[in-house]
Amino acid sequence: MSKPEIAGKQPLIEVVDPGRYYWCACGKSQRQPYCDGSHIGTGITPVEVEFEETKEVYFCMCKHSKDKPFCDGTHNKM
Ligand code: FES
DSSP: OOOOOOOOSSOEEEEEOSEEEEEOSSSOOSSTTBOOSTTTTTTOOOEEEEESSOEEEEEOSSSOOTTTTBOOSGGGGO
16 A cells, blocks of 8 residues: 555535535545546545534545544644
8 A cells, every 4th residue: 555645734624515525545636635536546535424413524635644534633742
């Protein structure tokens, strides 16, 4: 499995509607923070996350969070 690319060094703040989402774990998606299929061949797969209510979410963009798909501040150490 290859290492994820750093898609950004700040979290991406999104207001999500209830539903299921696939967070890009490889860093290659052109539709950040969501998977667009660009991970194919990397050995990395997206992280599925489901929200039951509309809420503001801080999505990890450095792709190295220990709390994927959420930002845990790891980007501050890069
Ligand atoms: S495009 Fe990155 S995990 Fe699918």
